[in-house]
Amino acid sequence: MGNPLAGVDTSDAPYVIVSSDTHAGLQVEEYRDWLDPKYLPQFEEWAAERHDHRRLVEEVNGEYVERWEQDNADGLPGAYDPAVRDRVMDADGISAEIIFADGDSVTGQESPPFGAGLAAGQITDPELAFAGADAHNRWLVEFCATDPVRRAGVALVPVIHDVDRAVKAVEALAGTPGIKGVMVPTMWHDKPSYGHPIYDPFWQVCAEAGLVVHTHSGEGDWDSYNENVAQFVLEVPFWTHRILWQLLLSGKFDTFPGLKYVVVECGSYWLGDLLWKADTTFGANAKVKKLNSRTKGLIKKLPSEYVGSNVFIGASTMSREEIRRRHVNGIDALMWGTDYPHPEGSWPKTVERLETDFREVSVEDTRLLLGLNAIECYGLDREALAAVATRVGPTPTRLNQDLSLRTPDDAIRTARWWFDDYGMAWPG
Amino acid sequence: MGNPLAGVDTSDAPYVIVSSDTHAGLQVEEYRDWLDPKYLPQFEEWAAERHDHRRLVEEVNGEYVERWEQDNADGLPGAYDPAVRDRVMDADGISAEIIFADGDSVTGQESPPFGAGLAAGQITDPELAFAGADAHNRWLVEFCATDPVRRAGVALVPVIHDVDRAVKAVEALAGTPGIKGVMVPTMWHDKPSYGHPIYDPFWQVCAEAGLVVHTHSGEGDWDSYNENVAQFVLEVPFWTHRILWQLLLSGKFDTFPGLKYVVVECGSYWLGDLLWKADTTFGANAKVKKLNSRTKGLIKKLPSEYVGSNVFIGASTMSREEIRRRHVNGIDALMWGTDYPHPEGSWPKTVERLETDFREVSVEDTRLLLGLNAIECYGLDREALAAVATRVGPTPTRLNQDLSLRTPDDAIRTARWWFDDYGMAWPG
Numbered sequence: 001m002g003n004p005l006a007g008v009d010t011s012d013a014p015y016v017i018v019s020s021d022t023h024a025g026l027q028v029e030e031y032r033d034w035l036d037p038k039y040l041p042q043f044e045e046w047a048a049e050r051h052d053h054r055r056l057v058e059e060v061n062g063e064y065v066e067r068w069e070q071d072n073a074d075g076l077p078g079a080y081d082p083a084v085r086d087r088v089m090d091a092d093g094i095s096a097e098i099i100f101a102d103g104d105s106v107t108g109q110e111s112p113p114f115g116a117g118l119a120a121g122q123i124t125d126p127e128l129a130f131a132g133a134d135a136h137n138r139w140l141v142e143f144c145a146t147d148p149v150r151r152a153g154v155a156l157v158p159v160i161h162d163v164d165r166a167v168k169a170v171e172a173l174a175g176t177p178g179i180k181g182v183m184v185p186t187m188w189h190d191k192p193s194y195g196h197p198i199y200d201p202f203w204q205v206c207a208e209a210g211l212v213v214h215t216h217s218g219e220g221d222w223d224s225y226n227e228n229v230a231q232f233v234l235e236v237p238f239w240t241h242r243i244l245w246q247l248l249l250s251g252k253f254d255t256f257p258g259l260k261y262v263v264v265e266c267g268s269y270w271l272g273d274l275l276w277k278a279d280t281t282f283g284a285n286a287k288v289k290k291l292n293s294r295t296k297g298l299i300k301k302l303p304s305e306y307v308g309s310n311v312f313i314g315a316s317t318m319s320r321e322e323i324r325r326r327h328v329n330g331i332d333a334l335m336w337g338t339d340y341p342h343p344e345g346s347w348p349k350t351v352e353r354l355e356t357d358f359r360e361v362s363v364e365d366t367r368l369l370l371g372l373n374a375i376e377c378y379g380l381d382r383e384a385l386a387a388v389a390t391r392v393g394p395t396p397t398r399l400n401q402d403l404s405l406r407t408p409d410d411a412i413r414t415a416r417w418w419f420d421d422y423g424m425a426w427p428g
Numbered sequence: 429m430g431n432p433l434a435g436v437d438t439s440d441a442p443y444v445i446v447s448s449d450t451h452a453g454l455q456v457e458e459y460r461d462w463l464d465p466k467y468l469p470q471f472e473e474w475a476a477e478r479h480d481h482r483r484l485v486e487e488v489n490g491e492y493v494e495r496w497e498q499d500n501a502d503g504l505p506g507a508y509d510p511a512v513r514d515r516v517m518d519a520d521g522i523s524a525e526i527i528f529a530d531g532d533s534v535t536g537q538e539s540p541p542f543g544a545g546l547a548a549g550q551i552t553d554p555e556l557a558f559a560g561a562d563a564h565n566r567w568l569v570e571f572c573a574t575d576p577v578r579r580a581g582v583a584l585v586p587v588i589h590d591v592d593r594a595v596k597a598v599e600a601l602a603g604t605p606g607i608k609g610v611m612v613p614t615m616w617h618d619k620p621s622y623g624h625p626i627y628d629p630f631w632q633v634c635a636e637a638g639l640v641v642h643t644h645s646g647e648g649d650w651d652s653y654n655e656n657v658a659q660f661v662l663e664v665p666f667w668t669h670r671i672l673w674q675l676l677l678s679g680k681f682d683t684f685p686g687l688k689y690v691v692v693e694c695g696s697y698w699l700g701d702l703l704w705k706a707d708t709t710f711g712a713n714a715k716v717k718k719l720n721s722r723t724k725g726l727i728k729k730l731p732s733e734y735v736g737s738n739v740f741i742g743a744s745t746m747s748r749e750e751i752r753r754r755h756v757n758g759i760d761a762l763m764w765g766t767d768y769p770h771p772e773g774s775w776p777k778t779v780e781r782l783e784t785d786f787r788e789v790s791v792e793d794t795r796l797l798l799g800l801n802a803i804e805c806y807g808l809d810r811e812a813l814a815a816v817a818t819r820v821g822p823t824p825t826r827l828n829q830d831l832s833l834r835t836p837d838d839a840i841r842t843a844r845w846w847f848d849d850y851g852m853a854w855p856g
Contacts, residue, residue, distance in 0.1 A: 224621035235670070
């Protein structure tokens with residue numbers, strides 16, 4: 001394992017902050033112009049359903065909706081207006097952002113047609129899944145083209161609905177300025193799971209195109225919640241990061257070494273323990289001896305070794321505890337995100353939040369979490385972004401940080417305690 | 429939160445060890461005599477399938493099977509022979525045990541008819557689910573009656589297949605000497621999830637009968653693993669403890685305050701983080717404001733407050749790290765277990781394992797984890813077991829422990845860091 005901190009600037013230069021989790025989308029009716037006209041009848045139905053949904057949310061939670069929208073009226077149109085978005089980013093200290101669909105998480109008014117964004121797995125008609133995705137992607141390409149240095153769009157590719165068509169979609173997106181990744185449905189429902197070989201051509205074309213594959217929280221096993229949203233909230237991370245293990249444990253990162261996967265907005269707290277379990281169970285530990293040899297030889301490295309090279313974490317507005325756990329979860333893999341313009345994120349008070357939460361973190365660690373890991377993961381333009389940061393990025397001093405604080409050389413090894421505890425060799 | 433360590437004996441008296449996770453079962457053919465004869469045609473099919481299964485395991489992993497069975501030929505018949513079992517328990521330092529189905533986890537030759545044990549959720553015919561459970565239960569009642577002080581049997585009640593019938597089964601089991609709990613299918617498959625009100629009469633009767641409800645690891649989402657057992661191993665804890673949150677977050681422990689639930693053999697490492705998330709998300713944290721009010725009022729206490737009163741953890745052979753995390757996961761809820769006679773457990777070297785793993789643990793904490801929590805959870809006969817322990821239990825000195833070591837008064841509060849970190853009031 002190389003030292004991810006080598007050469008990282010420890011000066012008081014402004015932070016290049018890349019928000020690894022933001023959203024953009026047109027208001028429902030505006031998607032009409034980007035949709036293949038043959039789906040307009042279904043679109044009218046979809047739009048009416050969306051408006052019904054808003055009315056329902058207003059009935060249940062109207063006061064909250066009204067306050068959120070009034071308080072943030074200036075910035076919310078940045079979901080679709082590039083000029084507003086630039087102003088919001090500047091004020092929030094953000095140099096660049098990774099952009100997902102579904103701008104409005106409060107009343108769902110900025111979702112791609114037919115739910116092709118965060119709920120794409122729930123669409124039952126493959127034609128509609130791709131039609132909705134295509135409509136959003138056409139718009140997203142133009143939106144990101146307004147500033148391909150600061151905007152990295154994540155296109156929608158509902159691969160579970162048709163692998164061949166998904167491969168063609170990725171081929172068409174490859175090389176598009178401002179498009180840096182694709183998002184696949186979080187859950188596979190009644191389709192083959194993501195470890196199945198049927199998807200191999202898709203992983204291959206994503207790796208070749210340099211497009212990072214994502215799942216983003218939003219789906220869950222709704223049939224099991226009995227309308228109790230607490231059940232959803234507590235288990236949504238599982239449903240979101242499940243694909244990570246499907247890819248990793250079935251050897252996809254060995255078969256396609258250029259494949260990168262990011263799990264977005266499901267926290268990072270669960271990662272260290274699963275790396276412990278995976279490293280020790282499929283490495284040094286004898287526990288699976290009674291099972292059979294089917295796990296053997298599928299992966300060439302320890303699971304934790306893929307983190308920071310093939311696997312990254314769109315960790316959104318990390319909790320203080322998750323910041324404290326940064327070395328076990330992956331100091332070279334965690335990527336801060338504001339979740340703009342969603343209310344569960346840090347916008348419009350990102351810098352205030354960073355001032356509090358990063359106070360006791362070294363500058364070098366902070367640079368990785370706030371920007372360098374994302375620049376590495378997505379291949380962003382480091383120099384151009386440094387120039388932007390000079391204008392908008394907060395300095396370490398602004399974040400109340402101690403410039404003399406250094407990350408101990410053994411921080412990662414200490415945090416990944418299982419290597420010593422189980423007597424495993426530390427990866428060289 | 430009271431002090432669970434108050435009054436715990438810190439002397440060098442032998443430990444009363446209650447193994448919270450053991451298994452017993454007849455060999456396949458032997459179940460014939462305990463089965464309702466009208467299911468004999470299906471039984472012949474089932475028995476043939478079991479024998480085929482053994483042949484398959486021998487093909488894939490024959491060397492391992494042969495060595496395991498040869499090395500442990502003396503003790504393995506304790507799965508069904510009370511005299512052998514007593515000898516095994518004595519030698520392993522165990523005073524009492526909680527007994528689940530499926531004695532043979534290597535080749536599946538001691539499973540109740542039709543898979544009514546650890547895989548009961550996968551049975552599709554409710555008649556067969558109950559017929560298999562009844563056959564095992566009839567035998568289990570007699571088996572436990574051979575020594576109801578040392579044996580606490582867990583009967584099989586496949587509630588997802590028929591709630592009314594399950595209620596009647598619990599009524600019939602209530603008060604049976606040596607029967608202390610019931611096991612329900614781990615997964616609900618296409619049936620309503622366990623938070624659904626349809627199951628309320630069942631939770632009520634279990635609470636009234638003083639029978640502890642269990643789920644035990646074994647099931648998983650096999651359709652998603654593409655025959656890659658690593659996928660199963662890594663996510664089986666989720667499928668096993670999922671019911672805990674179904675019960676807790678839907679308020680079942682408030683509606684039925686006498687209800688106790690134990691999740692067995694899926695570790696405990698995941699618990700602390702989920703308590704942090706649940707306590708802060710459904711307590712002090714503002715994160716769900718944008719959702720709706722459906723989580724409000726369903727539970728009366730913080731989720732962590734149910735742990736140690738309604739919720740216990742059959743933690744099996746805890747890893748050293750899980751022992752270190754005992755105060756965050758629940759020093760009054762964790763229950764050690766040997767998993768006898770399964771090879772993934774500590775038998776036949778339980779005392780050797782305890783000598784190593786509990787070296788740095790206080791005597792008071794150790795007494796809770798090894799026995800007192802189980803005595804409390806299941807209402808076992810403390811005095812009778814102390815007499816057994818005098819004969820078979822290892823002393824703290826034998827476990828290389830420092831008798832002067834005391835658990836700090838603030839151990840639990842320090843471990844449950846989120847109360848102070850989020851500014852939440854500590855439960856009084």
